[in-house]
Amino acid sequence: MAAKKIGLVVNPLAGVGGPLGLHGSDGVNWHDLAPHTHEHPASIARAARMVQELLRHGVDAQFLTIGKSMGEQVFQGLAVEPTVVWNPKEWNSTARDTRDALLELVRAGSDIIVFVGGDGTAREVLTAIGSHRACIGIPAGVKMRSAVFGYTPELTAHGVIGFLDKSIGTAPAEVVDLMESPNALPSMEFFGTLCVPADSRNVQVTKSYSSSDSGHEIRQHLRAVAHNLEPGIIHLIGPGSTAKTLMLELGHETPVLGVDAVCDGMLVGVDLSEQEIISLAGRGAELSLTLGVIGGQGFLLGRGNQQISSKVLHMVSKNKIKIVADQDKLDKLNPSRLWVDLDISESPFFFPRYIKVETGIRKSTIIRTTQVFSEEKEMAT
Numbered sequence: 001m002a003a004k005k006i007g008l009v010v011n012p013l014a015g016v017g018g019p020l021g022l023h024g025s026d027g028v029n030w031h032d033l034a035p036h037t038h039e040h041p042a043s044i045a046r047a048a049r050m051v052q053e054l055l056r057h058g059v060d061a062q063f064l065t066i067g068k069s070m071g072e073q074v075f076q077g078l079a080v081e082p083t084v085v086w087n088p089k090e091w092n093s094t095a096r097d098t099r100d101a102l103l104e105l106v107r108a109g110s111d112i113i114v115f116v117g118g119d120g121t122a123r124e125v126l127t128a129i130g131s132h133r134a135c136i137g138i139p140a141g142v143k144m145r146s147a148v149f150g151y152t153p154e155l156t157a158h159g160v161i162g163f164l165d166k167s168i169g170t171a172p173a174e175v176v177d178l179m180e181s182p183n184a185l186p187s188m189e190f191f192g193t194l195c196v197p198a199d200s201r202n203v204q205v206t207k208s209y210s211s212s213d214s215g216h217e218i219r220q221h222l223r224a225v226a227h228n229l230e231p232g233i234i235h236l237i238g239p240g241s242t243a244k245t246l247m248l249e250l251g252h253e254t255p256v257l258g259v260d261a262v263c264d265g266m267l268v269g270v271d272l273s274e275q276e277i278i279s280l281a282g283r284g285a286e287l288s289l290t291l292g293v294i295g296g297q298g299f300l301l302g303r304g305n306q307q308i309s310s311k312v313l314h315m316v317s318k319n320k321i322k323i324v325a326d327q328d329k330l331d332k333l334n335p336s337r338l339w340v341d342l343d344i345s346e347s348p349f350f351f352p353r354y355i356k357v358e359t360g361i362r363k364s365t366i367i368r369t370t371q372v373f374s375e376e377k378e379m380a381t
Helices: 035-039 042-056 095-107 119-129 153-164 216-227 241-249 274-281 310-315 327-331 372-380
Strands: 004-010 061-066 083-086 112-117 135-139 170-181 184-197 234-237 260-263 266-269 287-291 299-301 321-323 337-340 354-360 363-371
Touching (some): 004 095, 042 135, 083 095, 112 119, 119 135, 119 184, 135 153, 135 184, 216 241, 266 274, 321 354
Parallel strands (some): 061 083, 112 135, 287 321, 299 337, 337 363
Antiparallel strands (some): 260 266, 354 363
8 A cells, every 4th residue: 555645834934923022924024034043944843843753653654845944844854755846936935835835735645734834824725725635734833723733743743643544534623813903903713624633632722712801700800910010020911811901900001912011010011022021031120920821722822922932931030920811711621731832942941730820819720731842742642
């Protein structure tokens, strides 16, 4: 029997907007990025982790991919030689290149297509191959609210394995994207469905929205938090509706998707990038951090807040990371855990296995965390 064919296409710009404090990577100019980003795109590293997991499990498949940074670079140093089916004209690919690459992978007979990016890339996949060809996404973008991504690169590999050995089938999965408007709050828009391995253990669900975030109990608690913020400390407030309720209680209306900073009630940073947060820390004041939880998916870090990196977390004072969420949001998580998806660094930051989430005045719950680079193999077994 001929080996199965796995098609791999990478959006090399995916995720670059996260540390910059952008709300996506659309419109980012490749030439404006640091040379390190050109040489070592984060999306390449995440794709390589998926391929390594497939090889670790002895998957017998032919890898089809795209030239240069759109896939070929993933296999450098790995014990497998891919077949390059198409080459983009330029090193820095465009959305049109992504669509053309996907069509070439289809023509080459890919049994399943693995794409590397975020919600914007998922939309290009939908446009190019439609809703009936098997595919799955490696999470590598800024926004990943669609239900077409594995929780991690390694768990994406397990979705591929289940599809290839026919232990799981496929199911339609929603492609959504967060649309921003200068004069309105961001809104999530539905674009269609992709055909994804039906693997609820390894593939994330769509981000859910709940009006309960601004409900009476959580708002009361956030009002109390606002009134009792420790003076003389720079308080970082993460993105999302729950965290932004805290900002409103402090008297500041800021972008829902940004990371902000307050000190002694004063706004000292809005929609900050990773480097801007590091610069604030250089002023000598202690840092604290308040985070919300992404509804439905349970992500704490790594989805829409990549500017809060391991480097930033090491600068936050010990015992000054506060998690706030509505109890109803936590009750609806399946599995009941919080995910931390930080890119592997020379000095990784490790979250405790169990963490307290504040849900109201003098109310909290303890919930398990799964940190991608430390527990992914455990989750896959």
